[in-house]
Amino acid sequence: DIQMTQSPSFVSASVGDRVTISCRASKGxxxxxxxxxxxxxNAPNLLIYAAxxxxxxxxxxFSGSGSGTQFTLTISSLQAEDFATYYCQQTDIFPRxxxxxxxxxxx
Amino acid sequence: xxxxxxxxxxxVNPGGSLxxxxxxxxFTFPTHTMTWARQAPGRGLEWISSIGGFTSVYYAESxxxxxxxxxxxxxxxxxxxxxxxRADDTAIYYCARDLTPGTTGWFDPWGQGVxxxxxx
Numbered sequence: 178d179i180q181m182t183q184s185p186s187f188v189s190a191s192v193g194d195r196v197t198i199s200c201r202a203s204k205g206x207x208x209x210x211x212x213x214x215x216x217x218x219n220a221p222n223l224l225i226y227a228a229x230x231x232x233x234x235x236x237x238x239f240s241g242s243g244s245g246t247q248f249t250l251t252i253s254s255l256q257a258e259d260f261a262t263y264y265c266q267q268t269d270i271f272p273r274x275x276x277x278x279x280x281x282x283x284x
Numbered sequence: 285x286x287x288x289x290x291x292x293x294x295x296v297n298p299g300g301s302l303x304x305x306x307x308x309x310x311f312t313f314p315t316h317t318m319t320w321a322r323q324a325p326g327r328g329l330e331w332i333s334s335i336g337g338f339t340s341v342y343y344a345e346s347x348x349x350x351x352x353x354x355x356x357x358x359x360x361x362x363x364x365x366x367x368x369x370r371a372d373d374t375a376i377y378y379c380a381r382d383l384t385p386g387t388t389g390w391f392d393p394w395g396q397g398v399x400x401x402x403x404x
């Protein structure tokens with residue numbers, strides 16, 4: 178199985194801050210990586226697919242980069258509605274695997 | 285509007301069975317891989333199974349041999365039959381659609397989730 182490791186596990190940030198979340202795969206997955214946002218009590222929501230493609234309807238302050246084993250999700254200017262937990266997920270092989278999550282909290 | 289509506293969660297005794305359903309609308313159902321994932325209380329996301337448009341099915345090791353995924357393309361529905369349930373199967377279960385036809389692994393949208401509680 179491909180292990181996905183996110184860092185950090187928690188981010189304390191203020192509105193307007195630039196936030197960067199990293200995701201490392203234990204084996205190369207090319208660009209077959211997705212990012213999801215999950216708010217308490219809700220299902221996950223796809224933000225980024227194919228490592229850097231913005232899903233329709235997702236604000237442009239979200240961006241993704243990377244390939245192989247190292248990936249990054251960036252929120253350029255954090256908004257109040259962005260406080261949530263973020264997960265990366267590899268889609269290269271089965272079993273699909275998720276990172277452990279990064280919780281973005283209000284400072 | 286693309287939508288997934290789930291049903292079938294609840295409380296079940298250890299060793300018992302439960303069947304979850306997920307009914308889709310707003311897209312050409314047979315062309316998309318469908319996936320089940322779960323989230324234990326306070327924990328992260330865990331992929332458990334995906335089923336392609338016709339016959340290919342994949343399972344996580346944690347559920348292989350106990351859970352069975354199937355689909356009825358005529359009813360735009362996918363099912364998760366869960367047998368020999370254990371306490372560590374307690375979770376919110378989600379169905380999700382692959383974003384584009386075929387098997388891409390990008391999940392969008394997700395169903396609303398149903399809670400399965402395994403306890404005596």
